[in-house]
Amino acid sequence: MIRFLGRRTLYMLLTVWVISIISFVLIQLPPGDYVTNLVSEMMAQGADKISPEVVSALREQYGLNDPVYVQYFKWIRNIVLEGDFGYSLTFKRDAVEIIMERLPMTFILTSASVIFIWAVALPVGIFSAVKQYSIADYVATFVGFIGLAVPNFLFALILMYLSYKYGGKALIGLFSEQYANAPWSWDKFLDLLNHLWIPVIIIGTAGTAGLIRTMRANLLDELNRPYVDAARAKGLPETRLIWKYPVRYALNPFVSTIGWVLPQLVAGEVIVSIVLNLPTSGPVLFNALMDQDMFVAAGFILVLSALTVVGTFISDVLLAVLDPRIRLA
Numbered sequence: 001m002i003r004f005l006g007r008r009t010l011y012m013l014l015t016v017w018v019i020s021i022i023s024f025v026l027i028q029l030p031p032g033d034y035v036t037n038l039v040s041e042m043m044a045q046g047a048d049k050i051s052p053e054v055v056s057a058l059r060e061q062y063g064l065n066d067p068v069y070v071q072y073f074k075w076i077r078n079i080v081l082e083g084d085f086g087y088s089l090t091f092k093r094d095a096v097e098i099i100m101e102r103l104p105m106t107f108i109l110t111s112a113s114v115i116f117i118w119a120v121a122l123p124v125g126i127f128s129a130v131k132q133y134s135i136a137d138y139v140a141t142f143v144g145f146i147g148l149a150v151p152n153f154l155f156a157l158i159l160m161y162l163s164y165k166y167g168g169k170a171l172i173g174l175f176s177e178q179y180a181n182a183p184w185s186w187d188k189f190l191d192l193l194n195h196l197w198i199p200v201i202i203i204g205t206a207g208t209a210g211l212i213r214t215m216r217a218n219l220l221d222e223l224n225r226p227y228v229d230a231a232r233a234k235g236l237p238e239t240r241l242i243w244k245y246p247v248r249y250a251l252n253p254f255v256s257t258i259g260w261v262l263p264q265l266v267a268g269e270v271i272v273s274i275v276l277n278l279p280t281s282g283p284v285l286f287n288a289l290m291d292q293d294m295f296v297a298a299g300f301i302l303v304l305s306a307l308t309v310v311g312t313f314i315s316d317v318l319l320a321v322l323d324p325r326i327r328l329a
Contacts, residue, residue, distance in 0.1 A: 004320055012313050016306050023301040024072045027294045075295065079302075086295030090288065095295045098284060099303055105174060106280040107307075108192075109199055116204040117211060124208075125215025126247060132220065140212060147209035155202045156275045163198065172277045174199075202272050215250065222246035248322070255318045 066074075078084040085095040128140040160172065173180070174195045179188045222228065223246050231241050273282030281300050288297040 005317070008313055008316050012309050015309050016302070019305040019309070020076055020298075020302050021072065023305065024075065024294070024298045025068060027289070027292070027297050027301075028068050028071075075298070085299035088288075088293055088296045090291045090293040090296070095299045098296055099281070099299050102279065102281040102284055102300075103303060105278070106282075106304075109174075109196070109203070109278070109280055110307075112196060112200045113204040113207070116200050117207045120204070120208045121211035121215060125212045126219060126242070128212065129216045129219035129223065130242065137216075140216075144209035144212045147205040150205070152202055152206070153271050153275050155205065156198070156272050159198050159202065160276070174278055174280075199272050199276055199278060218250035218252075219246055222250045251322060252319060255322060256315050 075086055078086065083096065085099060087093075088095050088098055091098055124140050128137045131137050163169070174192055175188065176191050176195075179191045182188055223242075225246070228241065228246060231245060232238070236244075270282035270286060272278065273280045274286060277283075281304065285297060285300045285304075287293075288300065
């Protein structure tokens, strides 16, 4: 088990390092840079023609004249040695401050969505498999396909309309106005729960639909195994039989989906956060990419990707605990 954990940890660190290279290089691929956007905005606001000398001085000031690999090594060195993600050219602040401001709410939203997905998909998937081809199975299948088909932003607009029509106000954001900048308290926590359910349902719906189908298919395979017929012939109660053997074996692919659920949640969180005006990483990351604020964008992508890799690592550990044979892989 120790060798398994050590090998997986090494893979995780190598993956994060490769992701850091890819994310930094991809941000540099679009034509122009932050100075180009800044000059374009100044010209659009009526500024006189800016000389090439001024543009070159700005690029030198922001360190954009260095080759990409030099910029990357400076950036990753500062992250590893000092925890410095660079300076935000748009917000005029350290990038790490912006990331740490938005990351906790992103983590809360994503964690709540994962809990929602598991709490719904596991029992519904089991029930759908046990009641195969029943009305309940068809209803669960239909709802699952609807969840996969409806775009997140459209679902967000529908729930905003329903909350405004029947609740008297559109539940946008994660806090009411009086709690937005207030220190944490029990009332603020309750206000967060009052606003959190809409984005959690929106983000979790598509993941729930997919995992219901995964659990149903896996459990149907296990229910047809000879050991199930043997246990049933020995008189083992049906409910105990299902939960003790087939469900346990069917959980392997279900647990492994943590690795690909997290990136889907992060991708869906960007759109939902913009529509619902949530104080998460989505809107800031989107604006940083639009403005080519490379240090903020690369920092967010690196941190969110690292969380995704950690989620995959957790799924590997859970699989090893669930099924000892996985440890030899």
